Amino acid sequence: MLDFIISKYNYWMYIILMMLGFYGMIAKKNLIKKVIGMNIFQTAIILFFISTAAKRGATIPIVEHGHGEAVHAIHAIEYVNPLPHVLMLTAIVVMVSTLGVALAILIMIYRRYNTLEEDEILQVKGK
Amino acid sequence: MIVMIVGAMLIYGTLDMPKWADPNAPAALHVSPRYIEKTLEETATPNVVTSVLADYRGYDTLGETSVIFTAGISCILLLRKKKRENSGGR
Numbered sequence: 001m002l003d004f005i006i007s008k009y010n011y012w013m014y015i016i017l018m019m020l021g022f023y024g025m026i027a028k029k030n031l032i033k034k035v036i037g038m039n040i041f042q043t044a045i046i047l048f049f050i051s052t053a054a055k056r057g058a059t060i061p062i063v064e065h066g067h068g069e070a071v072h073a074i075h076a077i078e079y080v081n082p083l084p085h086v087l088m089l090t091a092i093v094v095m096v097s098t099l100g101v102a103l104a105i106l107i108m109i110y111r112r113y114n115t116l117e118e119d120e121i122l123q124v125k126g127k
Numbered sequence: 128m129i130v131m132i133v134g135a136m137l138i139y140g141t142l143d144m145p146k147w148a149d150p151n152a153p154a155a156l157h158v159s160p161r162y163i164e165k166t167l168e169e170t171a172t173p174n175v176v177t178s179v180l181a182d183y184r185g186y187d188t189l190g191e192t193s194v195i196f197t198a199g200i201s202c203i204l205l206l207r208k209k210k211r212e213n214s215g216g217r
Contacts, residue, residue: 006147007146007147007149008141008142008144008146008147010147011138011141011144011147012138012141015134015137015138015141016134018134018137019130019131019133019134019137022130022133023130026129026130051147052145052152052154053154054147054148055148055149055150055152055155056148056149056150057150058150061163061174061175061176062173062174062175062176063163063166063167063173063174063175064173074163074164074167075164076155076159076160076163076164077150079163079175081154081155081159082159082162082163082175082176082179083154083158083159083162083179084154085176086176086179086180086184089176089180090187090188090191093191093194093195094191094194096195096198097194097195097197097198098198100198100199100202101198101201101202101205104201104202104205104206105205107205107206108205108206
C-alpha cells in the first residue's frame with residue numbers, strides 16, 4: 001500500500017495543481033486571475049511529462065565522454081528518457097507565446113473598458 | 128464541482144500509469160533507447176536533448192520559431208498605438 005502511494009503520488013500532485021489552475025480558469029471573474037490559472041494548468045502538464053522521463057539510477061541525457069577518442073557502448077538504461085524533455089521545451093515556447101498574446105489582449109480590453117472584471121465588462125457591453 | 132469530478136476521473140486514470148522512475152515504463156522502451164544509443168554516431172552531439180531538438184526534429188524547431196514570431200507580431204499589432212506619432216512601437 002505504501003509502495004503504491006509512493007509510486008503514484010507525483011501524478012496526484014500534478015493533478016491537484018492542474019485542478020487548481022482549472023478552477024481558477026472557470027470560477028474567477030478577474031481576467032488576470034484566469035490567465036494565471038491557465039499558466040498553472042500548463043505548468044502542471046509540463047511537470048507531469050517531465051516526471052514520466054525519470055528512470056531510477058539513471059543520469060541526465062548527455063552521453064559521457066562524448067568527445068573522447070574511445071568508442072564505447074552506450075546503454076540507454078543509464079540515461080533518462082530525453083524525449084519528454086524535448087517536447088516540453090517546445091511546450092514552454094508555446095506557453096510563453098500564449099501568455100504574451102493573452103496579456104496583450106488584456107491590455108487592449110483594459111484600454112477599452114477600464115476594467116478587467118468579467119461581469120463589469122459584460123455589463124458595459126449590455127448597455 | 129466540475130473541477131472535483133474531473134480531478135477524481137484523472138486520479139482514477141493514474142491507477143494504470145507506470146510507477147514513478149520505473150526503468151521499464153512503456154515510454155522508456157520504444158524509441159528513446161534508439162535516440163540515446165545512436166545520437167553520438169549520427170549527430171556527433173553528446174547532449175541527446177540538443178540533438179533531438181536541432182537534428183532529428185529540426186523542422187519542429189523551425190515551426191516553433193515561427194510560433195514565437197507570430198506571437199511577437201500579434202503583440203505588436205495589438206499594442207500598436209492608433210495615433211500617427213507612435214505607430215509601430217510596442
